[in-house]
Amino acid sequence: MTTLLIAEHDHETLKDSTNKALTAASQLGGDVHVLVAGGGQGTKAAAEAAAKLAGVSKVLVAEGPAYEHDLAEPLAALIVALAPGYDAFVAPATSRFKNVMPRVAALLDVMQVSEIIKVVAPDTYERPIYAGNAIQTVKSKDAKKVITVRTSTFAAAGEGGSAAIENAASAADPGLSTFVGEEVAKSDRPELTSAKIIVSGGRAMQSRENFAKYIEPLADKLGAGVGASRAAVDAGYAPNDWQVGQTGKVVAPELYVAVGISGAIQHLAGMKDSKVIVAINKDEDAPIFQVADYGLVADLYQAVPELTEALVR
Amino acid sequence: MKVLVPVKRVVDYNVKVRVKSDGTGVELANVKMSMNPFDEIAVEEALRLKEAGKATEVVVVSIGPAQASETIRTALAMGADRGILVKAEGNVEPLAVAKILKAVVEAEQPGLVILGKQAIDDDSNQTGQMLAALLGWSQATFASKLEVEGSDFKVTREVDGGLQTIKLKGPAIVTTDLRLNEPRYASLPNIMKAKKKPIDDKSVADYGVDVTPRLEVLKTAEPAGRKAGVKVKDVAELVNKLKTEAGVL
Numbered sequence A: 001m002t003t004l005l006i007a008e009h010d011h012e013t014l015k016d017s018t019n020k021a022l023t024a025a026s027q028l029g030g031d032v033h034v035l036v037a038g039g040g041q042g043t044k045a046a047a048e049a050a051a052k053l054a055g056v057s058k059v060l061v062a063e064g065p066a067y068e069h070d071l072a073e074p075l076a077a078l079i080v081a082l083a084p085g086y087d088a089f090v091a092p093a094t095s096r097f098k099n100v101m102p103r104v105a106a107l108l109d110v111m112q113v114s115e116i117i118k119v120v121a122p123d124t125y126e127r128p129i130y131a132g133n134a135i136q137t138v139k140s141k142d143a144k145k146v147i148t149v150r151t152s153t154f155a156a157a158g159e160g161g162s163a164a165i166e167n168a169a170s171a172a173d174p175g176l177s178t179f180v181g182e183e184v185a186k187s188d189r190p191e192l193t194s195a196k197i198i199v200s201g202g203r204a205m206q207s208r209e210n211f212a213k214y215i216e217p218l219a220d221k222l223g224a225g226v227g228a229s230r231a232a233v234d235a236g237y238a239p240n241d242w243q244v245g246q247t248g249k250v251v252a253p254e255l256y257v258a259v260g261i262s263g264a265i266q267h268l269a270g271m272k273d274s275k276v277i278v279a280i281n282k283d284e285d286a287p288i289f290q291v292a293d294y295g296l297v298a299d300l301y302q303a304v305p306e307l308t309e310a311l312v313r
Numbered sequence B: 001m002k003v004l005v006p007v008k009r010v011v012d013y014n015v016k017v018r019v020k021s022d023g024t025g026v027e028l029a030n031v032k033m034s035m036n037p038f039d040e041i042a043v044e045e046a047l048r049l050k051e052a053g054k055a056t057e058v059v060v061v062s063i064g065p066a067q068a069s070e071t072i073r074t075a076l077a078m079g080a081d082r083g084i085l086v087k088a089e090g091n092v093e094p095l096a097v098a099k100i101l102k103a104v105v106e107a108e109q110p111g112l113v114i115l116g117k118q119a120i121d122d123d124s125n126q127t128g129q130m131l132a133a134l135l136g137w138s139q140a141t142f143a144s145k146l147e148v149e150g151s152d153f154k155v156t157r158e159v160d161g162g163l164q165t166i167k168l169k170g171p172a173i174v175t176t177d178l179r180l181n182e183p184r185y186a187s188l189p190n191i192m193k194a195k196k197k198p199i200d201d202k203s204v205a206d207y208g209v210d211v212t213p214r215l216e217v218l219k220t221a222e223p224a225g226r227k228a229g230v231k232v233k234d235v236a237e238l239v240n241k242l243k244t245e246a247g248v249l
């Protein structure tokens, strides 16, 4: 059995989600090849990083303008062109692969298994349903497997390999969509899906300014990533890529600090696997306290500055 | 341009589902069912296109048990023109749903299909992308903005790093994210009017699609529980606990 792992990268560096999905791919038991598809110079560097990962036996590189902007159609066409040589296709469940992999699966006439959290056997996996309120064990009867991996539940594979790097056979770009532009927040803070600590704010923040004044300084003091509830994002207090939850990002940091967040099931779905959860909320009956290891019933506008201050010393 | 909107009947998002004690699934008897919230957003977007003169007809389709007609009625009450119910019992996986939708698209010839990005029960996040693949159409998932440009579309998508805007050659598939719009409530007169709007009754057999599941569900279990911890009295105690007890600072 040979598995093709499709790498997540930003066209410069390989993303940590690739290392985590590699752990899942290795657990399927066969050889693991990694596909790095991207545009421009950085693709090579990402491929070289992939070749160093432990457990990778070959790296395929596809470089070209069609892969520069993560468009679904050309990347799906490429993976399908490579499909005859593989028994399983694995990718981290990032927005890029949530977009691409079902397209691959349908073209291969395979039912995808989304966001697995455990490999039970090469054809059997666990995945959460109903916002994580139930865990399903499913067995795939398809000849080829198409799998996305919830990276928060797999440890990152380390270095130690020295795989050969080859060019991937090219595939024609169907030319159905074109890139127009993007607004990507550049930030020095750690990314949510790999941050060790996350500080999240909810509707109680009341404004973008308060996020900057209360949440961000605390996050920066802790070297943390910044998250938000859907209510805070919908209200415009925080950008969409900060949303944690069933329909946002799923995170499992060492420490998750929920500030002014009530703890709706859709929010809990995105953070309840965090190692330690701290909740600051003025309502002592807020559901967030049912999952918090440490709860502080307090007005955030007092408690957060105090906490930020306490961390200086 | 005709717009097709697939809508799914799911457990209402306010319901906290329970796993059946024998591990065969989740308890669905007597729980409140509603339209998948992302599909309400899809219906709303289609209606706005019609109101702006960009769409001529909004057709909704649901695949599921007889009660899925209630979900179609909800969409008709919001303002959709007509519905199609494809009756199916039991487990219909996204791949099979996409195959049925492909047949519906071939019969209806819409210029645009708007789906939800994920159904909040199975959380698969697949159907739209699969439909696009089967039709050989362009796709834009997780849309937060949709503009019609002739027979093409410009779509802003919510992606991990922020926002991405792409142009799609029509006909196209778009899936909705939370911030595309805020769905309207159906007014009482519109609920009454919806009762007279036509719903076409179909069955899976009409489309000749094999819906045999490819995934076998071996068991459904409760997730590992998390116990409530302690309340701390102040910030000082919190910092102390995080340092000494939790060891995360």
Ligand SMILES: Cc1cc2nc3c(=O)[nH]c(=O)nc-3n(C[C@H](O)[C@H](O)[C@H](O)COP(=O)(O)OP(=O)(O)OC[C@H]3O[C@@H](n4cnc5c(N)ncnc54)[C@H](O)[C@@H]3O)c2cc1C
Pocket: A201, A202, A203, A204, A228, A229, A230, A231, A232, A243, A244, A245, A246, A247, A248, A249, A259, A260, A261, A262, A263, A264, A265, A266, A267, A270, A280, A281, A282, A283, A286, A298, A299, A300, A301, B013, B037, B038, B120
């Ligand atoms: C289809 C669907 C998908 C969804 N997906 C997500 C998702 O991915 N992520 C997500 O987060 N939500 C999601 N939601 C929304 C979710 O249901 C909740 O509405 C949302 O999480 C609430 O956000 P909140 O906790 O910030 O706001 P609220 O529920 O309004 O809570 C605010 C909290 O702040 C506290 N508070 C107020 N003032 C102060 C103060 N001064 N000091 C301290 N505490 C204070 C209050 O006691 C309250 O507990 C989804 C909903 C639907 C229907």
Ligand SMILES: Cc1cc2nc3c(=O)[nH]c(=O)nc-3n(C[C@H](O)[C@H](O)[C@H](O)COP(=O)(O)OP(=O)(O)OC[C@H]3O[C@@H](n4cnc5c(N)ncnc54)[C@H](O)[C@@H]3O)c2cc1C
Pocket: B005, B006, B007, B008, B009, B025, B026, B036, B038, B039, B061, B062, B063, B064, B065, B088, B089, B090, B091, B092, B093, B094, B097, B114, B115, B116, B117, B118, B119, B120, B121, B122, B123, B124, B125, B126, B127, B128, B217
């Ligand atoms: C009565 C019944 C019981 C079921 N029981 C189980 C079960 O116990 N376990 C299990 O794994 N699966 C079960 N299923 C199947 C499950 O509902 C399918 O996997 C589902 O139809 C597609 O998955 P999804 O909704 O997560 O897809 P997603 O890809 O997340 O859905 C995205 C979008 O596709 C559209 N869409 C999806 N499904 C439909 C539909 N049926 N009609 C119209 N539009 C649709 C909607 O616009 C939706 O927003 C059941 C289905 C039915 C009808």
